[in-house]
Amino acid sequence: MSDTEPASDRDRQRCGFVAIVGAPNAGKSTLLNRLTGAKLSIVSPKAQTTRFRVLGIMMREAAETRAQILLVDTPGIFKPKRKLDRAMVAAAWTGAEDADITLLLVDSQKGLTDGVRAIAERLRDSKRRTWLVLNKTDAVERGQLLPLTKTLAELVPFEHVYMVSARKGDGLDDLLDALAFALPAGPFLYPEDDLTDLPDRLLAAELVREQIFLQTHEEIPYSCTAETESFQERPDGSVRIDVTVYVSRPGHKAILIGDKGSRIRQIGEKARHGLSSLLERPCHLFLNVKERAGWDEEGARLRAIGLENLD
Structure with missing residues (x-):
């Protein structure tokens, strides 16, 4: 003001x-x-x-x-x-x-x-x-x-x-x-047209994780996390986003990928549509699945998803 x-x-x-x-x-x-x-x-x-x-x-x-x-x-x-x-x-x-x-x-x-x-x-x-x-x-x-x-x-x-x-x-x-x-009287803390303070990288990983919750069952959603490895602006105004999904067990990786990659493609497609709508521009989303036992006890993984490391 x-x-x-x-x-x-x-x-x-x-x-x-x-x-x-x-x-x-x-x-x-x-x-x-x-x-x-x-x-x-x-x-x-x-x-x-x-x-x-x-x-x-x-x-x-x-x-x-x-x-x-x-x-x-x-x-x-x-x-x-x-x-x-x-x-x-x-x-x-x-x-x-x-x-x-x-x-x-x-x-x-x-x-x-x-x-x-x-x-x-x-x-x-x-x-x-x-x-x-x-x-x-x-x-x-x-x-x-x-x-x-x-x-x-x-x-x-x-x-x-x-x-x-x-x-x-x-x-x-x-x-x-x-x-x-x-609420207390006082000046606004953010521009009036802002919607959130979350970085686009974190929003991308979260939309991928949402689709994992919606498209898989039982323990798999709780045994995985998603991290945006790269977020690259392209000359045509679109963005390329690379997200890695970490799972705890080999069996979870196989289920998440699906027959000939069918499940992970569907997850990526749904997440890409949601992300393009949220960011209001074309998004090219690429997913990679890796096994990493014990990721939910790693401070680096917790910080990557927006949480503090608690020892």
Whole structure:
């Protein structure tokens, strides 16, 4: 904002971070994508799809307020076992601790599970500003929502409670307007036309990993990772992207490649279409699959996918 703009315009600006936390498969990534109107965080029916914090930048005007809402999608919080798991859970809690407002997203179909209770209690003990957002309310009878809300409110002194459907968009306008008013007054931290701070290299690897989740089953998605090895601009405005997929076992490599390379070609084709749409230019995507046992315990691999190395 330049010094020549009226003080009143500066005074009505608000900006802040809003972390979306919850158990795996609560719908955090679906909510982020729906609110921003862009495919920033990958989504699949499988739990633990998101592995690192994803920032979605959105502008919102409400009455006399112009707000830049910085939405942070975090990994689902669960009991970690591997170094990868510990790094994912740490990323989720760091996102909550750094936020001005934390949204506890709860799958209303599953209700108050042990996992949700543990997350709620930690948020309560942190004494940070926390809102409750019940998701998937379109699939639950209204009479079931009030007892669930009451039970959760007895655990945490929520500032506000919202009932939404991230998939359908129900209730999201009210949530966004409330966030716009509730964020601290201050200048915008990012250009108004930015959607995320994620580098294109990381987005490319994530879209490949999303297709692996969607097109393979059981343990394979959790036993692999994707890294962008090169991202080269071409004179015609297109980009060549080389992504390596690391798997833990030889059998997983064979399944991922498929008969005569059919599976990996299909994964690459779907990811390329999504990436071309997101980057708004032609993309030439090339995939390579390598076996690397124990990649999920390697600090270098974790840093490559946007996570800190936890010893």
